[in-house]
Amino acid sequence: MGKKRIGLIAGVMLAVMLVLGACSSDSSGEGSDDNTIKVWTMSKALKGFVKDYEKESGVKVDVQVIPWENAHDKLLTAVASGKGPDVLQIGTTWVAEFAEAGTFLDLSDHIKDYDNLSPDNFYDSAIETTQYKDQTIGIPWYVDTRLLYYRKDILGEVGYPNGPETWDDMIDASEKLAARGDGQYALDMPATDPQFPFMLAWQQGWDYDIDKGAENFKEPSFKEAVKLHHLYYKEGYSQTGEGKEFFQSFSDGSKPMFFSGPWDIKTLKDRAPEIDGKWDVHVMPKAENNKSMIGGAHLAVFNNSDKVDKSLDFINWMADPETQVEWFKTNSELPANKASWDDPALADDPKVSTFGEQLESTQALPLIPEYERLGQELLKTLEQINRGGADVDKAIKDYQSKAEKILN
Missing domain, CATH: 3.40.190.10 (Periplasmic binding protein-like II)
Structure with a gap:
């Protein structure tokens, strides 16, 4: 054994x-x-x-x-x-x-x-x-x-009435949306979802090879995903901290995009009926691919x-x-x-x-017993980068060391 x-x-x-x-x-x-x-x-x-x-x-x-x-x-x-x-x-x-x-x-x-x-x-x-x-x-x-939920009316004002197709589109739209003024953002980032950073990494062409263990996190494509995640906080496209409940900020337009699952179709119909007909869902934006979990x-x-x-x-x-x-x-x-x-x-x-x-x-997410611990540790690492000002390269290196201990 x-x-x-x-x-x-x-x-x-x-x-x-x-x-x-x-x-x-x-x-x-x-x-x-x-x-x-x-x-x-x-x-x-x-x-x-x-x-x-x-x-x-x-x-x-x-x-x-x-x-x-x-x-x-x-x-x-x-x-x-x-x-x-x-x-x-x-x-x-x-x-x-x-x-x-x-x-x-x-x-x-x-x-x-x-x-x-x-x-x-x-x-x-x-x-x-x-x-x-x-x-x-x-x-x-x-x-x-997971899909992208977006306000058709507000995204239409910045050139994307049918939703962003690619991550380049997402960044372009986000820059314009955040420029609307104080308290205006683009994306309500799922900051507590340990699955989301892995999805970002897949879309950059990364994959988890069970045989490589912590070496997986040395791949350039993994770093690209971390940098993309950080970009949204560094440039003010996403709010640092919780702010309003997501359906409120989606309804008032201060955060006109978010990623979520099918249950929020009903949530928005029940909690934000005033914007019925003004929002839609779109498949994940594409980089190397548009994979979701x-x-x-x-x-x-x-x-x-x-x-x-x-x-x-x-x-x-x-x-x-x-x-x-x-x-x-x-x-x-x-x-x-x-x-x-x-x-x-x-x-x-x-x-x-x-x-x-x-x-x-x-x-599929990595089918290893340690997955949830890896995901939670990655969220802590992103928090150190996005809110604590940690250097991206150093934070990723520290995460690799922690991942190695978890996997061993």
């Missing part, structure tokens, strides 16, 4: 001692009959949504909703105790950590038995996030990605489940194109099954269909 795995398991056991008292000891097969499967999810809407499946299949689905802030510790406890659900939701950025700990049943030999579970049904980048060391740890449930969640079978067939039948139902469309209508989360995108509910909505277009140009 490698040092990394030993360290992870030790961490799991420590977490169990810390959180066992706060978490229930649910286990498949305990407290439920043979016709019930237990599902752990972070989506409240799933409780009512599964009633159709129960009617169709005759199987009872016992849904337990776990708040996101508690989910990580709850899963750690389940892994160490061996007492968990039959089916569990797993976020894409947690795949490597929990797969390394042996959380999931390998589905590789089961997929062929279910029509809706074929990898061909899903986006390639979504499937990539279900693969770990030659195992299939889950099936894509829903996906998300692939996010979302998978449905997996817990390694100790004794109801594998029933669990997979439920996941097969959740992956059906019609079910995926109904889940989108229920919870505004984008279908992972590509066939669902032909449905008018998605195809006839220009904003939603633009997300579908971007999903064709997405990339």
